[in-house]
Amino acid sequence: MTLPAGVRVFGAPGRYLQGPGALDALGTLAAAHGAAPLVIGDAQVLSLLGNRLVMNLAKAGLTPAFGTLKGEITREAIAELTALGEERESGLVIGVGGGKSLDAAKGVAMRLEVPMFTVPTIASNDSPTSAAVAIYDDSHAMVAVDRMARNPEVVLVDTALIAAAPVAFLRAGIGDALAKKFEAEGCRAGSGVTPFDTRPLHTAGAIAEACYQILRAHAEAGLAACARNEVTDDLEAVVEAAILMSGLGFENGGLSLAHALTRGLMRARGTKDAAHGDQVAWGLLVHLAAEGRSDDEIDDLIHFYRRIELPTCLAALGMPDPGEEDIALIVDWTLTAPHLKNFASPLDRPAIEAAVRRAEALAVQ
Ligand SMILES: [Zn+2]
Numbered sequence: 001m002t003l004p005a006g007v008r009v010f011g012a013p014g015r016y017l018q019g020p021g022a023l024d025a026l027g028t029l030a031a032a033h034g035a036a037p038l039v040i041g042d043a044q045v046l047s048l049l050g051n052r053l054v055m056n057l058a059k060a061g062l063t064p065a066f067g068t069l070k071g072e073i074t075r076e077a078i079a080e081l082t083a084l085g086e087e088r089e090s091g092l093v094i095g096v097g098g099g100k101s102l103d104a105a106k107g108v109a110m111r112l113e114v115p116m117f118t119v120p121t122i123a124s125n126d127s128p129t130s131a132a133v134a135i136y137d138d139s140h141a142m143v144a145v146d147r148m149a150r151n152p153e154v155v156l157v158d159t160a161l162i163a164a165a166p167v168a169f170l171r172a173g174i175g176d177a178l179a180k181k182f183e184a185e186g187c188r189a190g191s192g193v194t195p196f197d198t199r200p201l202h203t204a205g206a207i208a209e210a211c212y213q214i215l216r217a218h219a220e221a222g223l224a225a226c227a228r229n230e231v232t233d234d235l236e237a238v239v240e241a242a243i244l245m246s247g248l249g250f251e252n253g254g255l256s257l258a259h260a261l262t263r264g265l266m267r268a269r270g271t272k273d274a275a276h277g278d279q280v281a282w283g284l285l286v287h288l289a290a291e292g293r294s295d296d297e298i299d300d301l302i303h304f305y306r307r308i309e310l311p312t313c314l315a316a317l318g319m320p321d322p323g324e325e326d327i328a329l330i331v332d333w334t335l336t337a338p339h340l341k342n343f344a345s346p347l348d349r350p351a352i353e354a355a356v357r358r359a360e361a362l363a364v365q
Helices: 022-033 043-059 075-088 099-112 159-164 167-189 202-227 233-253 257-265 276-290 295-308 324-334 338-342 349-363
Strands: 015-019 038-042 065-069 093-097 116-120 132-136 142-147 154-158
Touching: 015 022, 015 233, 022 043, 022 116, 022 154, 038 043, 038 075, 038 099, 043 065, 043 093, 065 075, 065 099, 075 099, 093 099, 099 116, 099 132, 099 142, 154 159, 154 233, 159 202, 159 233, 167 202, 167 233, 167 257, 167 276, 167 295, 167 338, 202 233, 202 295, 257 276, 257 324, 257 338, 276 295, 276 349, 295 349, 324 349
Parallel strands: 015 154, 038 065, 038 093, 093 116, 116 154
Antiparallel strands: 132 142
16 A cells, blocks of 8 residues: 555554453354354364354354464465365454464455454464564464555454463563564654554554553563463453554554564574564563663663563573574574664664673673
């Protein structure tokens, strides 16, 4: 979409619903989109929730087809699932599960040219509200980020499911969300653009700021509630920040260095299997170091990470004793990320390497 110069965009899902039992609203919401929705999830999620979904959709007169995502979200996997939707003439795709299943469902909805819902069962990243689809190859290297013409029609977040999931997922979602304030600020201060390819509106900055403040205030208690599998006000606040605010914040505010570094971490020794949100949490420390923030400000965030057990250094992400070659490889790939240009000032290789070294030195003190 080419827009006149100076026009700015705010994109968001059509509806966002959050609370314990929200899943039971699925049939009512889906009924407007034909009798045979295509539900996409991984085998584990579908075996856990499949019956409940069938019964809920049946109450609304719907007979779903199920597509199982087996491995990575590759173009082949999306084509296979799309064929299933074509066969059933599905007018709606529903992604249920973690970021991969949601992204696969987005990819299929793009091909079928029908609306889609996301039903995240974990809150590990910002995928549920966004139009972005990360495409991988079989070795888990990201090869492209496609974008749907519209954001998901409905985002349905059942906090009882999120609370029942392992706490590490929510922790990673917090890591992914914390960075949004700083990335959006840098994008706005410089000449950056959002994933809509326009300059940001003020709204995204306000959302990303609120996201950060809510997480600083509620993350500890929210994670403790999740560890007890309990839905509390703190957990609700953290889930809203990690899913809704994090997604709106990045998509309308812009990504930057914290996320660019994940391109390197996805390929580096030991760190490639770390959760996206854990990678972003570390990336944020480097981001702040590259901005020239004070040691005190970075230390403050490091102490917060320690309290909620987010990784503060490469060793904690799975790379013991990082050497010069390791750092050079991370920076090689970081330099390929398009959102690097959203940093407030131009960044080159020596600047990023120095920021990595500074963040590492502060974290291991
Ligand atoms: Zn992210």
